[in-house]
Every structure is written in C-alpha cells, then in structure tokens.
Amino acid sequence: MASYQVRTFIGIFFVDENKKIISFKPFPKDPKEVAPLLNEKSEAPAEIEKFVKENLLKYAIEYKFVKNQIEFNQFLTKVNSELTKQKIKESASRDNLIIHVNNAVEELDRSINIFVERLREWYSLHFPEMDRVIENHEMYVELIGKFGDRENFNDNRLNQFKEKSSGMEFNKEDIETVKLFSSDISKLYELRKEFTNYLSKLLKEIAPNFSVLAGDVIAAKLIAKAGGLERLSRMPSSTIQLLGSEKALFRFLKSRGRSKSPKYGLIYNHPLIQNSPSDKQGKIARLLASKLSIAARIDYYSKEYRGDQMKKELEAKVKGILSLKK
C-alpha cells in the first residue's frame, strides 16, 4: 500500500491513497524549531496535500497538538512570523547600505549648508569683510576654528582688513561659542569625507562596472533612486535615463505633449554630458543610459568586471557623436 508524506506546520502526516491518515509525527511545539523544518517540500500528490491542509485544524485537535482553534491560530501565526523573519534575513542585501549612506551624505550636505549660512551671518557681526573674501565654506569654517578672534588672524587674504574692520567687538565668551559651532561643522565635513570614502568602497564591491561608467556620486544616487541594484538592473535604459526627473516627466505626460519631455535625470551631471554641446546632450544621455543599464545587469547577474573596456567603448562612441554634423 502506498503511503505519502505530507509536511504541515504541526508535523508530518503519513497518508494512504484513500486519504486516510496512517500515522502522524508531530513537530516540536516551539515555532523557532519548526520554521527550519518547513524548508523541505511534501512528497504527496497535490490533491492529498490539499485534503490534509484543509482539515489540519481538525487533525491538530484530534492528535492533541493544540486544544482549540485559538491556540491553533496562534501557533500558525508564530511559525509564519519565524518563516518571514528567516526570509527577510536572506533577502537583505548589501546594496541597501549604498542607499542609506548615499541618503546620509545628501542629508549632511543640506545640514552643513544651513549651519554654514548661520555661521557666516553670525561671525559677520564680528568680521563682515571675511564673508566676501573667503568664498569656500569649508575654508571659512576652518579659519574660524583656527584663529577665533579677528585680531589673531594671520592670513594673507585677510590681514589687510582686520585692522579697519567695521565689525563689532566680541568678548572671550562670544568667540569661544562661535568657535565651538565652527568646530562641530568641521566635524560634519570630516564625517562627510568618511562617508564618501566608504561609499566608493561599497560601490567597488557591489557595482564595479556601473560605478566606473557613472562615477561614484551618480552611481550611488541612481541605485538609491531605483531602490537597489536588483531593481536598477531590471529597468529599461530609458527609465535609467530619466531617473530623477520624475517631476518633469509627469508634467510632460499630464500635459499630453504641450510641455517638453525631459531628456535626462540624474545622469545630467555626468562629465560626458556636461562637457558636450547642448544639441548633442540628449543623444549622449541616451547612449550613456543604455551602457549603464548593461553595466547594472552585469553587476547584478554575472559580476564579471568589464568596466574599463565598456568605458573605452562608451568614450569612443561619444567621440563619434560629437564629430557628427548637425
């Protein structure tokens, strides 16, 4: 007589072809132990498996695995949340790190900008001439941290202004406080550097081909925008071309052709597009996006490194486009 094994949440049933239960081997009652046991499949015809599953509650009570439906439901819930936890663990991949680091860098940029603006306004009470002379934010912050009081400044660009400055006097506490602020902003700049170094390491590890073609900054932004390398690798190149220009794209779609369609999204900042005349930019964007989509697929599926070769091909093609006449 043939007997089939049916694997369920509560244990293994041995069933004959007339759907009669021959025996039952219960699983332990700890959901954590049950979850890994469910990875194996049953070896029974679908019909028999379905029959057992539909009557599982009845059997569970009959074989005294649970007392009632409430207990049964609770057990089922717990086993399935264990299974789901297991699945989440397996599905999480390292490209999620790129998304978070990239977004953190963008948020840092925004914060640093706000703080530097405040610092400039604040310190200009004391030394207004410096605001114009030192245009670089990071330098401005660093100089305040280094010298503090206007009197102490020793910098070729500023020495001529410090004597006849129109700024008000700051006492010791005023200076210390503003220095404290500037040193914290400097720390944010350092943090940003750490993050970008880490980001390029991650990109080299996870998306070597893609990041060589796109450049680190754009590569990270595209992966973050797409929601991961897997999703990016499934996108058609026309979507990659327009990632980041959703507002313009939907404006175009809604207006049904009355406004212009965007030609590029985030990839607009790529040097190959930036350094080309505007009448060729659209064409180059299309080419670049198609190469990027190929690179993303190589990175996600085969992981073979072909970046340098692809970059050469891309540059040769761009040259070809640039030499075309209108």
Next chain:
Amino acid sequence: MPEVKKTKFYGVFKIKGKISTINLVPNQKVYGEELIKEKSVEYRVWDFWRSKPAAAIKNGLKGLPIEDGIKVLYLGIANGTTASHFSDIIGKNGLIYGVEISDRPFRELIPTAEKRGNVIPILANARKPEDYENVVLSKVDVVYEDVASDDQVQIMIRNCEKFLKPDGFAIIVIKSQSIDVTKHPRQVYKECLQELEKYFEIIDKVELDPYEKFHLFVVMRWKG
C-alpha cells in the same frame, strides 16, 4: 460618561462620535491610535485618515463583510494599521493572511502579528499566488486588496480564483493614480469596474476623498 453606540457594521462601535473596534489585546496600541475604556471594555479608535475602510465608513459605505471568526486574505498589508482593526473584528477564531512584498513594514507588522495571534505575516509578491498557496490552508471568506500597482485588478482576480470561497466577498481599493496618472480618476474607475464586473457582483462603491485622494473603495461578491 461616553456613550457607546452600535453601528450597522459588525464589531464597529461609535464612541464620542468616533468609530472604533474592541481592542483584542488590551493596553496595546498598534499605530498610536486613541484607546478609550468604557465599562471594562477597551475600544481602539479607527482613524479614517489612516485606514481606508474607516474612511469608506465615514463616506457612507453601506456594509462591510468583515465578521467574527472569518478568514481574510489581505494583499498589501503593510504596517498592519487596517489589518489590526480587522483583527479586532474577526476575533481570536478568525484569521488574516497578510501578504506584503516589501520587507521594511515587517519590522512593525511582526510584533503586532505575534501579539494578536490571528494575523499571519507573509513576505511574498501578490502577483504570484503560487508562492504562498502552501501557507493559506483553506479558502477564505474575504479577499481585501490595497496594493499600488497598475495591474491591481488582475492581481485581485488571480487571488480570488485561487483562494476565495464561491460565495465569498472581495474588497478592492482602486488607486487611480497608480493605474494611470494621465487619465481622469473617474475614467480609471469606470474601466476597472467594467473589468471587475465580469467576475464580481458589485455591491457598493465609495470614493475616499478627502481622506485618500483619487481612491475608490469597492465591495463585491464573487460570482465564482
């Protein structure tokens, strides 16, 4: 003393002018909602800004086929905000199979599910019912779908074919902006309803404006 009034919806009460359900797990909030205790029964206020069935009730829905002890297949369960109220209504003898494609919401959903004991979290794509058919033990009484996808009608039909009892109910939240942003929402609703009518008898439909813009809440019966 606040007065508790029954409503025409099973397990849904009106208290202090707000609709609410009886908390299955007393003293536990799910999403920061208000808890009101009245005669040793704890009610959880059902926020119509955050949950679409509540918005539908507010906008004049005639009936909701969620009752004690039934089984529900919930596609797009997300954080379990709406599901927690369904879980209150169906009680400990009922069961919700909650399917969600994204892993992020499970951080909130799993603790909720484990406390409640009648919500089964499933990480799967609702487009592929085969992936979770071994989890769903038997056919369900209600399929509820709230997914942002342009093929949400097809997803609904495919899941009903596989999991819904012959006389079961289906509830779908049609998201016109997910289906086609360029068309007028009413046009999108019309096309979706035409497609749905081939498989379902449409019982009631309510627009969710202003709580959810461009959403249509539809209650249907499966023609099987």
